[in-house]
Amino acid sequence: MAEKNNPEYDFKWCPGCGDFGVKKALEAAIKKKTIETEEPILNNVVIAGIGCSGNMVHLLEGEQPYGFHGLHGRTLPVAMGLKSSRPDLNVIVVAGDGDFLSIGAEHIAPQAKRNLDVCVVIMDNAVYGLTKGQSSPTSEEGMITSSTPYGKTEQGFDPLAYYLSLGISFVASGLSSKIKDLSELIYEGMIHPGFSIVHVQSPCTEYNNTYEILKGSPKKGIEPLAKPIDESHNPNDLKQAMEIVDTSNIPLGILYQSKVQPTLTQRFEDLTNKSKQKDIESLLKSYSV
Amino acid sequence: MKNTDFVVRFAGEGGQGFLSAAIGFASANTKAGYHAQTFATFPSQITGGPTWMQTRISIDPVLSRGDEVDVLVVFNEYAYETHKNEVKENGFILYDSDQLNIEPSEKVLGIAFEKLAKTTGNARAANMVMMGALAELVGVNLSVLEDFVKERWGDTSRYGEQIVPQNIAALKLGSNEVQDRGFKLAEIEPAKPLNTSQIFLNGNEAISLGAYSAGVEFYVGYPISPATTILIWMEKNLVEKNKFVHQVSSEIEAITAIIGASYGGKKSMTATAGPGFSLMSEGLGLAWMAEIPIVVVDVQRGGPATGLPTKTEQSDLLSSITPAHGDVSLPVVAPGTVEECFYATIEAFNWAEKYQGPVILLSEHGLAERQQNIPKPDINSLKIENRIINQSTDNYYRYESQGISPMPIPGSPGPYVANASEHDKMGDTTHLPERHIEMTERRFKKLEILKDSKYEYINSKSEIILMPWGGSKGPGFEAFEKLQEKNIDIGWAYTMFLNPLPEKLLIELQSKKLVIVPELNYLGQFSSLLRSQGVNAKSITQYTGLPFKVQYLVDQITELSSKR
Incomplete structure (x- = not known):
């Protein structure tokens, strides 16, 4: 199996970028999955969109999975086509908040209603980094960016509440600097039978450095915004999950998980069991004069 | 009589x-x-x-x-x-x-x-x-x-x-x-005995059956006139093990999903009409760039924007060749009859599999809604192509070499990144001028293998050639027969393969005084395509939403050819 070695490829994330942590977590989760399931790494496909996060597929180290670096906003449709036609593959989507929640937002609800069995990892830095710092759906109202020089005039988007409202069957929230925890969340998302989203706070050191706000600073007396979900939380309880999301903190951990809904693959299998096997001769015959 | x-x-x-x-x-x-x-x-x-x-x-x-x-x-x-x-x-x-x-x-x-x-x-x-x-x-x-x-x-x-x-x-x-x-028209002559058994169907059914014969494994689509009946056909008949069919949320999802499925090794198709085809632009660019075989059916209707949803026109030819930004030239197959709808779909799949990229099957409302009897296809005589799949476990590079290279399929050896950005042989993003030159030329060079397609050529010595395309073939040929009866010296050329054109035919056409192209659009799209390739072509256009009448063509062709 080939380890990647491409001296020509020269894309770099900025020093301190949250995406480094997500990369390590993703690598570890894929590795764990291949060991646990005894499936080859070649059964893994990482599908990326456009933005800083999109370069994930080129930067993964070690034994290589398959990769797809597609169009801005279109990760989910590619994943839908791949997973529904190849249920044997482990399909992972990586995207940023702009890609997933702005231009690609139209694709989330349909996959939620189908319960497409893929794992989505979102790197949220609340800014368009690669195009040098414009406001994104998750930027807060009033935030000054290059495209909102007098402050953002839209409300900030709450992705976790949105995911829960859509009935997505696995919703988790992570922090890029907590690599081990994050890796565990991604692994749980991968083995979850259905549509899973691991939404990661992955700060942009260049345009929106939120490390201190997220992690807090005892020295400066800043309380961390991101806090682990209380152990008493029952992830099967949607109402409770909604209440957690409704606070001003960013919860870390598995917010919601339901294994009740069938996956798209199972739904389609049910149809194939009901329908008669066709063949071209009998199909042609049905048009005979 | x-x-x-x-x-x-x-x-x-x-x-x-x-x-x-x-x-x-x-x-x-x-x-x-x-x-x-x-x-x-x-x-x-x-x-x-x-x-x-x-x-x-x-x-x-x-x-x-x-x-x-x-x-x-x-x-x-x-x-x-x-x-x-x-x-x-x-x-x-x-x-x-x-x-x-x-x-x-x-x-x-x-x-x-x-x-x-x-x-x-x-x-x-x-x-x-x-x-x-x-x-x-x-x-x-x-x-x-x-x-x-x-x-x-x-x-x-x-x-x-x-x-x-x-x-x-x-x-x-x-x-x-x-x-x-006591009313009565003249009686019709008795029917002639037929050698082959016949089937009676419309163009969209013929396309669906063609796709099924070609081995389509994945179909998703979005309802739109006049392509909807293909989605309906697939929803009924493609619900099988190891296949997949679904009505998706938009044409944007449809095009990208079939790319995902084909990347996974499945023969994939979607069908749409003008407005949906416009939405598929970015996806078609992606399939061209990442070299993913797909078939997209565009059942043309009238006009830009919402236009005329239930009328016929042949006005998507140029946009089907270059639907996307950047340098692209998509292969286009356009059937001219209900029978050709069946065979053109198989050819479109064969092209996509052979050259590893998107192929447009350009049909039209006039074919989709037409019921016609055609000889029942002989399934055993069909030639079905499948993409070359990589088997090599050594360090294999998906985009190495100039021309067609085996395609690795997820789950088997040769992992790579299918990339919408310009890339190197491994599929990694690059901005180097030499890579962009290398890959651009690679993508265009692959079209070379599609230039040996079939065409019709009658009375080839004539200096004036009649060459309709798509659904104008029928009235065009009837007009051609009428002109021959009148002893007007005119030749006939026709092919379903509009881009790239069969090389031999193109060379022939370049040597002619005039090529007359009846087509249902304002711009004269096919004649402009022919002129760009060194053919002196002139269109007979019509944009009423209806097909040509034969007599109109006879009159127009007679006038055009007598002006010479």
């Missing part, structure tokens, strides 16, 4: 049930060994609005809908006023006297279809009264329709025992009505 063909037009309001009667009339005649073609045009609404359908029956294969009408059947005043001038001098008008009144003459016959039907005990047999009258008028033996009725309702309907005698009685009532009044 007996007739060799006749044309019946049915006109009224949508929802009056005569569309299915027209198809039934055509179908019944094909059962008797005749050839039939229907043509329908209707407004974009569920029921109502001025609708008409035309059926042409012939002892020979039918090339076009027929310019003029032998029998016009009208169901309301508006239909009569709109269509009465298209009836031939010795033709007839049959009208529903329950609905309207026309001043009596020896060419006009009113029958109360529904009132007469009621006397059989079944008011719904009104269409049968009409068909019986029609059969008598055009000289089709009533037994043809009786057999059709028996087959249609005899075994399949729970009420067959009741419906069949009622319908047969209704046919006779209609027929008697015409006989009593």
Whole structure:
């Protein structure tokens, strides 16, 4: 199996970028999955969109999975086509908040209603980094960016509440600097039978450095915004999950998980069991004069 | 003298049930060994609005809908006023006297279809009264329709025992009505014996069957006129193990999903029309860039934007070759008949698999909505291509080499990144000028293997060549035959393969004084494509939403060729 070695490829994330942590977590989760399931790494496909996060597929180290670096906003449709036609593959989507929640937002609800069995990892830095710092759906109202020089005039988007409202069957929230925890969340998302989203706070050191706000600073007396979900939380309880999301903190951990809904693959299998096997001769015959 | 063909037009309001009667009339005649073609045009609404359908029956294969009408059947005043001038001098008008009144003459016959039907005990047999009258008028033996009725309702309907005698009685009532009044067209010659068994279907059904024969494994689509019936066909017939079909949320999702499935090794297709095709632009660029084989059917309708959803046009040719930004030149296959819809779909899949990229199957409303009998395809004689798959476990690079290279499939050796950005041999993003040159040339060079396709070439010595494309083939060829009868020196060229054109044909065309292209668009899109490749081409354009009439083409071609 080939380890990647491409001296020509020269894309770099900025020093301190949250995406480094997500990369390590993703690598570890894929590795764990291949060991646990005894499936080859070649059964893994990482599908990326456009933005800083999109370069994930080129930067993964070690034994290589398959990769797809597609169009801005279109990760989910590619994943839908791949997973529904190849249920044997482990399909992972990586995207940023702009890609997933702005231009690609139209694709989330349909996959939620189908319960497409893929794992989505979102790197949220609340800014368009690669195009040098414009406001994104998750930027807060009033935030000054290059495209909102007098402050953002839209409300900030709450992705976790949105995911829960859509009935997505696995919703988790992570922090890029907590690599081990994050890796565990991604692994749980991968083995979850259905549509899973691991939404990661992955700060942009260049345009929106939120490390201190997220992690807090005892020295400066800043309380961390991101806090682990209380152990008493029952992830099967949607109402409770909604209440957690409704606070001003960013919860870390598995917010919601339901294994009740069938996956798209199972739904389609049910149809194939009901329908008669066709063949071209009998199909042609049905048009005979 | 007996007739060799006749044309019946049915006109009224949508929802009056005569569309299915027209198809039934055509179908019944094909059962008797005749050839039939229907043509329908209707407004974009569920029921109502001025609708008409035309059926042409012939002892020979039918090339076009027929310019003029032998029998016009009208169901309301508006239909009569709109269509009465298209009836031939010795033709007839049959009208529903329950609905309207026309001043009596020896060419006009009113029958109360529904009132007469009621006397059989079944008011719904009104269409049968009409068909019986029609059969008598055009000289089709009533037994043809009786057999059709028996087959249609005899075994399949729970009420067959009741419906069949009622319908047969209704046919006779209609027929008697015409006989009593002494109306009759010249009789049609008996049908010629056919060597091959026939199937009766429309263009979209032929495309669906072609895709199935080519081995389509993945289909997703979004409803849009006039492509919807392909989605419906697939939803019914592609629900099988190891296959997948689904109605998705938009054409954007459809195009990207089929790319995902094909990347996973599955033969994938979607079908759409103009507005959906526009949305697929970015996805088509992606498939070209990442070298993913897919087939996209564009069933053309009229106009830009929402345009004319239920009318025919051939105005997507240029945008199907270059739908996306950047340097792209997508292969385009355009069927010209219902039969070609079947074979063109297989060719489109073969092209996609061979050159590893997107192929556009360019159909049109006029083909999608046309019912026609065609020889039943011989499945065993079809040549089906499949992409070359990488088996090598060594350090294999997906995008190495100039030209076609084996495609790795997830789950098997050769992992790579399929990349929408410019990339190197491994699929990693690059901005190096030499890589962009290398990869751009690689993508265009692959088209070379598609240049040996088939074409028709008749009377090739002539300096003036008639070369229609797509659905204008039928009226075009009928015009060509008429011109030959008039001893006008003209040649005929035709191919389904519009981009890239068959190389040998292109060289021939470049040497001609004039190539005349009848096409249903304003810009003269195919002639401009030909001119860009060094052919002196001139279009005959029409943008009415309707197909060409043969006589119009004969006149235009005669004028163009005499100017030389």
